[in-house]
Amino acid sequence: MEPERQITVIQAAAVMISTIIGVGVLPLPLFAVHAGESGAPMVTLFAALFAFAGLYLLTRLGMRFPSQSIIQYSEDIIGKWLAWIVSAVIILYFALLTSLTAREFGEVVVTSVLKSTPVEVTVIVMLLLAAITTRNNMTTFAYIHLFYFPLLLVPGLLIVTLSLKNADIINLQPIWGNGASAKAMLSGVFTIASLFQGAFIQSAVIPAMRRPERAMRATVWGMIIAGGLYVLIVTATVSVFGTEEIKQLLWPTLELAKATSLPANILERLDAAFLAVWVTAVFTTLLSSYFMTTYSIRQLFRLSDHKLFTFFLLPFVFIIAMLPQNILQMYRIIAQSGQIGLYVTIGYPGALLVIAILRKKRGDRREGNNATGDAA
Secondary structure (H helix, E strand, O other), rough: OOOOOOOOOOHHHHHHHHHOHHHHHOOOHHHHHHHHHHHHHHHHHHHHHHEEEEEEHHHHHHHHHOOOHHHHHHHHHHHHHHHHHHHHHHHHHHEEEEHHHHHHHHHHHHOOOOOOOOHHHHHHHHHHHHHHHHHOOOOHHHHHHHHHHHHHHHHHHHHHHHHHHHHHHHHHHHOOOOOOHHHHHHHHHHHHHHHHHHHHHHHHHHHOOOOOHHHHHHHHHHHHHHHHHHHHHHHHHHHHHHHHOEEEEEOOOHHHHHOOOOHHHOOOOOHHHHHHHHHHHHHHHHHHHHHHHHHHHHHHHHOOOOOOOHHOOOHOOOEEEEEEOOOHHHHHHHHHHHHHHHHHHHHHHHHHHHHHHHHHOOOOHHHHHHHOOOOO
């Protein structure tokens, strides 16, 4: 257990941003185009706003119980046994997210780079790296995210900016979508919003913050930056390729990097550099979901350390990751589980907040300000 809380607002925002920007960046424009056609940027914006609404509820809960995570204060709000059941569902869901993230990473690597390497090898290597890194405490976890944050954001903005020289504004018209149904757009909003679910890690970060009452600042800035980057990526991809061509691409963002070059042709294609950055983004996302899983198990069973579970969970997560038979089945599972997971990451915190307000439940603010809670 750490003697005092060290995480600042900037670190908390960096954790959220580097967690959101991950493996889902590659198929993001495809999801958006299937939902909204030329209105894909608008669908992505609405998805970001929807995800922010859920994260706002989660942050309000964290500020209301500044020394506890959602695993702990849910027992005070709805009772021990009901909270225990839902907490177990949260743990299983984030274990599933970890598995699917690792599998998607493996599929991209063996398809684009290491074509002779079995997908099992790439998956287990990334999971091992995440398991080893997860053994650190919360402060080190936040420092890792802060270190990688600029390495993710700057190249992403650079590729989007450089790609705009090939853009055609006509591909973005009409902005409300060309023939897209309201039902498809709504489904697309939920699917893309599920890509933001890693930000649920804020429920564990807030008790470790130096000033938990400032957690909302981290949430707002984190969603502005991460959501803004997602909207820019979709806008750039649609404007360069058009909706019909994007539908023929499995990973449109990777194709965007291939079609982008540095001025004076210093680098004619940026896909190699982009994949290097993307691997880092996958690692930070995987680290957060794995950390959230082990951290929640520790709190659920009232243990003093989460390191016990880092390697214990590894074979189970790996087996789940290898269950999808192919890429198409994997993405169907990702889309379905992501939409169902919104009940866990948005619906559940919303219900807890309403019940906490009605029952006038609140944590110890003095303990939160002194930052001496249980989040080592």
